[in-house]
Amino acid sequence: MTPRLTAGFALVTTALLLAAPLAIPQQPAGSEPSRVVGPSRGRALAGEVLAARTEEVAGLLRCPVCQGLSVADSPATMAVNMKAQVKELLAQGYDQEQILAYFEHSYGEFVRLEPPLRGVNWLVWLGPVLALAAGGAVVAWTLRSRRRAAAEEPVVPLPGLGPGPDMLPDDPELARHVRRVRELAYGWPDGRPPGSSS
Amino acid sequence: MSEAGVREHKPRPLNQRVLLVGLAVVAPLVAVLTMNLGRNPHVIGSPLVGRAAPDFSLRPLDGGEPVTLASLRGRPVVINFWATWCVPCFQEHALLVSTARSLAERARFIGVIYEDSEEQVRGFLARQGSAYPSLVDPGSRTAIAFGIFGVPETFFIDAEGRIAAKHVGPLDAQSLEAKLRQAGLAP
Numbered sequence: 001m002t003p004r005l006t007a008g009f010a011l012v013t014t015a016l017l018l019a020a021p022l023a024i025p026q027q028p029a030g031s032e033p034s035r036v037v038g039p040s041r042g043r044a045l046a047g048e049v050l051a052a053r054t055e056e057v058a059g060l061l062r063c064p065v066c067q068g069l070s071v072a073d074s075p076a077t078m079a080v081n082m083k084a085q086v087k088e089l090l091a092q093g094y095d096q097e098q099i100l101a102y103f104e105h106s107y108g109e110f111v112r113l114e115p116p117l118r119g120v121n122w123l124v125w126l127g128p129v130l131a132l133a134a135g136g137a138v139v140a141w142t143l144r145s146r147r148r149a150a151a152e153e154p155v156v157p158l159p160g161l162g163p164g165p166d167m168l169p170d171d172p173e174l175a176r177h178v179r180r181v182r183e184l185a186y187g188w189p190d191g192r193p194p195g196s197s198s
Numbered sequence: 199m200s201e202a203g204v205r206e207h208k209p210r211p212l213n214q215r216v217l218l219v220g221l222a223v224v225a226p227l228v229a230v231l232t233m234n235l236g237r238n239p240h241v242i243g244s245p246l247v248g249r250a251a252p253d254f255s256l257r258p259l260d261g262g263e264p265v266t267l268a269s270l271r272g273r274p275v276v277i278n279f280w281a282t283w284c285v286p287c288f289q290e291h292a293l294l295v296s297t298a299r300s301l302a303e304r305a306r307f308i309g310v311i312y313e314d315s316e317e318q319v320r321g322f323l324a325r326q327g328s329a330y331p332s333l334v335d336p337g338s339r340t341a342i343a344f345g346i347f348g349v350p351e352t353f354f355i356d357a358e359g360r361i362a363a364k365h366v367g368p369l370d371a372q373s374l375e376a377k378l379r380q381a382g383l384a385p
Contacts, residue, residue, distance in 0.1 A: 032252050032343050064347030077313050078347065081338040106252070106345035108245040138219070 033089060033098075036105045042095030054087040057096050061086070061103055062113050070113055167193075244345055244364045251277075251355045252343035256310065256333035259319055265308065265333055267359060274305045274362075274381035275355040278369075279346050280332075281314040282322040286368035287350045291326055293369060298329040305383055310335050312349045354381040 034040070045053055055072050061082065063074035071079045071086070082103070089099050103111050115121040168175040179191025188194060246252075255264045267275075278294055280287040298307040309332035311319050319332060335341055344353060354363040354377040363377040379385070 032254070032339075035253065064345075078338065078341075081313075082342055084337055085339060085342060103342070104245075106246060106343055107347070108345070 033092075033094065033102050037094070037098040037102050040089075040093035040095070041098060042093050044093040045090045050087065050090055053090050053096075054083065057090065057099055058083045058086045060096075060100060060113050062111050064107060064111065244361075246345055246353075246361050247364055249361060251275075251353065251359055251361045252340065254333075254335075254340040254343070256335055256340060258331040258333055259311065259316060259323075260331065262331075265331060267355075270306050270308070270355075271357065271359055273303070273357050274378060274383045276305060276307045276378070276381075277310060277344075277353045277355065278307070279310045279312045279341055279344070279349050279351045279353075281312045281349050282318045283314065284312075284349045288326075290350060290368040290370075293371060293374065295327055295329045297371075297374060301378075301383075305378060305381075306330070308333060310340060312341055312346065313338060352377075354378060356382045 058072035059070045061071040063069045063071050063076055063079040063082075065076040065078050066074045069076075069079070071082045074080075086099055089102070094102075100112055109115065109121075115124050117125065168178055182188050182191035182193075186193075251267055253267050255266045257264050276294075276298075278290075280291070282288075294307060294309075298305075301307075307330035309328075309330060311332055311334055316334065323332065333340075338346075344351070348366075350366075350368060352365040352369055353361055354365070356362045362381040365373055365377055
């Protein structure tokens with residue numbers, strides 16, 4: 001092949017490849033999808049891109065028969081047919097939103113696996129976030145109030161003793177014994193805590 | 199003598215705040231449960247009722263010109279999606295056939311075959327009788343357009359082409375008559 005022939009061939013091939021996506025997709029006259037969602041807005045897809053996008057878009061639709069599965073995953077015949085139609089619509093150049101809207105027109109909002117952001121659906125999307133934030137706030141508030149309560153309480157270094165500045169039992173005999181024990185146990189002179197007045 | 203090991207439990211006062219927060223969390227959950235526990239999740243409310251019926255152009259099983267919805271305008275139309283492998287479809291078949299015959303030109307009955315083989319359908323109709331055409335729906339495109347999720351499902355379309363009513367499951371005489379009235383069948 002001469003250099004000129006090669007160049008010419010390459011030019012023609014490139015031109016065809018570039019022109020292909022611009023080809024206006026053919027839709028059957030008066031087709032139901034175009035009646036519902038209008039003329040196709042996107043690019044007609046083909047080949048591997050078409051297969052990949054079919055999986056993606058079908059993955060956003062709920063199978064009406066096996067309602068826990070997406071149309072991409074469900075083995076039900078209805079799902080297989082729906083997936084085939086998704087592929088057809090993508091090949092005709094409909095974009096994702098148009099395709100989802102078309103199925104929603106027939107089946108209702110339920111057929112979308114990701115509920116669209118309108119009305120009550122905001123609650124579905126924001127609810128968990130709000131609940132987490134609310135829970136976090138409750139935890140923080142509880143911790144703070146507990147800390148505050150602990151700070152306000154009088155510090156009782158020796159629990160179980162009677163009230164009073166020297167924290168001794170009222171009975172003098174008992175008080176004498178307690179002071180003796182403190183002297184021995186803690187090394188407090190005369191059994192009184194260090195720093196307290198006698 | 200102290201009662202060692204026996205502590206008196208003072209009843210703790212009801213913490214109002216905890217109770218309120220608890221109720222605020224639980225009440226919506228209980229509300230959702232009560233509203234939805236009785237419902238059958240497979241009976242999806244159809245958004246198509248009240249809207250224009252999807253158009254179609256389908257070949258009759260016995261051959262001939264494709265039947266379009268537009269060609270049926272002018273009187274109530276009953277579109278019954280069915281299959282031979284579906285027991286409730288079998289149960290309602292006789293009722294549909296006899297009603298179609300008795301109503302004659304006052305209403306049009308159309309069957310749409312759902313995921314079945316033409317041979318099976320022909321055999322079924324030969325044995326059970328038929329009074330109206332059954333249409334072939336390749337790839338279930340028309341079933342999808344009508345939002346079918348199982349069979350039998352029957353749509354009642356008024357003379358202007360709007361879906362007046364939908365019936366999920368086998369039809370009985372009362373429902374059939376009531377929904378035909380909704381589609382504008384004159385008494």
